[in-house]
Amino acid sequence: MDVTVLKGKAMERLLLLLLVWLGTANIGQAxxxxxxxxxxxxxxxxxxxxxxxxxxxxxxxxxxxxxxxxxxxxxxxxxxxxxxxxxxxxxxxxxxxxxxxxxxxxxxxxxxxxxxYPTAFVIRRDDPWRYKGIQSIQGKRIATGPGWDYSSMSADYQNYIDDPDNLNFIEVIAGSDDVIERAFRMIKQRRVDLYADNVLVLQYVLNKLNLHDELQIVHPGLEKNxxxxxxxxxxxxxxxxxxxxxxxxxxxxxxxxxxxxxxxxxxxxxxxx
CATH class of the missing domain: 3.40.190.10 (Periplasmic binding protein-like II)
Incomplete structure (x- = not known):
C-alpha cells in the first residue's frame, strides 16, 4: 500500500481518537x-x-x-x-x-x-368566617411564624400582627420545619382560629395531615399574590x-x-x- 495512503489513514485514526477524547472530556466537565x-x-x-x-x-x-x-x-x-x-x-x-x-x-x-401565588386562609370546618378586609380579623386568634413578613400581600395584615395592642391574638409558632403543620393542629384544637399562606402550601398540608373533615381552606385570601x-x-x-x-x-x-x-x-x- 502507498505510504501516503497509510499516513492518511493514521491521521484519520488519530483525529477520530482526538474527537472521542474531547467528547469524553466535555461529558466529564458538564x-x-x-x-x-x-x-x-x-x-x-x-x-x-x-x-x-x-x-x-x-x-x-x-x-x-x-x-x-x-x-x-x-x-x-x-x-x-x-x-x-x-x-x-x-x-x-x-x-x-x-x-x-x-x-x-x-x-x-x-x-x-x-x-x-394566590393566598388563602385555613379555618375550622364549622367556622363561617371569611376574610373581608382587616376589620374582619378583629378578635380572631391568628397563627404565624417568627419574623414572617406578609407586607407584600397585605400591609394592613402585617401591621395588625405587629401592633402590640393585638399581642394576645397573635400566636407565633417557633420552630423550623413543622410550623405550618402545628398551626393546622392548633386550629383543629381551637387554640387559634386562622392561618394565611400560599394556597398550594395549604392544600399540601391539609392532604398530608388528612384533616379535610376538621379544617377547610377559604377564599378570598390576602389582597395581593x-x-x-x-x-x-x-x-x-x-x-x-x-x-x-x-x-x-x-x-x-x-x-x-x-x-x-x-x-x-x-x-x-x-x-x-
Missing part, C-alpha cells in the same frame, strides 16, 4: 448549577430516606436546566443561610425569594417569577449569570398551562393560572 434552597413543601422539599421528591419548584428547575446540559447540585439549608451562600458565591442561585423593589446585595433577580423570584449570585461572571437567567426566563415561560398543571398534580395541588 456545567454544574449549584442550587441553595429551603424547606417549603410542596414547592421545595428536603428529600429523606423514604421520599426522594424535592418539590414542584425543584422539579421545574431540573427540567429547565437539565435540558440545557446542566447538572444540578443541591444545598438544603435554611433560607437565611441560603441567601448568604448565594451572596458569597457558594451557590449560584436560590429558586424562590420574596420579590422586593428594594436594592439587594449579593444577588440579582431573574425576570420571570417562579410563581405568583405572593410573588417569589429566583435569585442569582453576583459572584458569577456577568455574561455567565445573564445566560443562566435567560435559560430560566425562557424555560419558565415555556412551562405554562398543562405542563405546569402536571408538575402540580404530582404533589396533589392545583390553582388556576
Amino acid at each position: 456545567a454544574t448549577l449549584k442550587v441553595c434552597y429551603d424547606q417549603w413543601p410542596p414547592m421545595t422539599i428536603f428529600p429523606s430516606e423514604t421520599a426522594s421528591e424535592r418539590g414542584v419548584v425543584i422539579d421545574m428547575l431540573e427540567q429547565i436546566y437539565s435540558a440545557k446540559g446542566y447538572t444540578l447540585e443541591y444545598y438544603e439549608v435554611p433560607l437565611a443561610r441560603g441567601l448568604a451562600m448565594v451572596a458569597d458565591g457558594t451557590c449560584d442561585m436560590l429558586p424562590e425569594y420574596l420579590f422586593s423593589k428594594s436594592a439587594e446585595t449579593g444577588f440579582v433577580y431573574a425576570s420571570q417569577s417562579t410563581f405568583s 405572593l410573588v417569589e423570584m429566583p435569585i442569582f449570585s453576583t459572584q458569577i461572571p456577568p455574561q455567565k449569570r445573564q445566560q443562566l437567567i435567560k435559560i430560566w426566563d425562557e424555560g419558565r415561560l415555556a412551562i405554562k398551562g398543562n405542563k405546569q398543571q402536571q408538575l402540580l398534580k404530582k404533589y396533589r395541588v392545583t390553582f388556576a393560572e
Whole structure:
C-alpha cells in the first residue's frame, strides 16, 4: 500500500481518537448549577430516606436546566443561610425569594417569577368566617411564624400582627420545619382560629395531615399574590449569570398551562393560572 495512503489513514485514526477524547472530556466537565434552597413543601422539599421528591419548584428547575446540559447540585439549608451562600458565591442561585423593589446585595433577580401565588386562609370546618378586609380579623386568634413578613400581600395584615395592642391574638409558632403543620393542629384544637399562606402550601398540608373533615381552606385570601423570584449570585461572571437567567426566563415561560398543571398534580395541588 502507498505510504501516503497509510499516513492518511493514521491521521484519520488519530483525529477520530482526538474527537472521542474531547467528547469524553466535555461529558466529564458538564456545567454544574449549584442550587441553595429551603424547606417549603410542596414547592421545595428536603428529600429523606423514604421520599426522594424535592418539590414542584425543584422539579421545574431540573427540567429547565437539565435540558440545557446542566447538572444540578443541591444545598438544603435554611433560607437565611441560603441567601448568604448565594451572596458569597457558594451557590449560584436560590429558586424562590420574596420579590422586593428594594436594592439587594449579593444577588440579582431573574425576570420571570417562579410563581405568583394566590393566598388563602385555613379555618375550622364549622367556622363561617371569611376574610373581608382587616376589620374582619378583629378578635380572631391568628397563627404565624417568627419574623414572617406578609407586607407584600397585605400591609394592613402585617401591621395588625405587629401592633402590640393585638399581642394576645397573635400566636407565633417557633420552630423550623413543622410550623405550618402545628398551626393546622392548633386550629383543629381551637387554640387559634386562622392561618394565611400560599394556597398550594395549604392544600399540601391539609392532604398530608388528612384533616379535610376538621379544617377547610377559604377564599378570598390576602389582597395581593405572593410573588417569589429566583435569585442569582453576583459572584458569577456577568455574561455567565445573564445566560443562566435567560435559560430560566425562557424555560419558565415555556412551562405554562398543562405542563405546569402536571408538575402540580404530582404533589396533589392545583390553582388556576
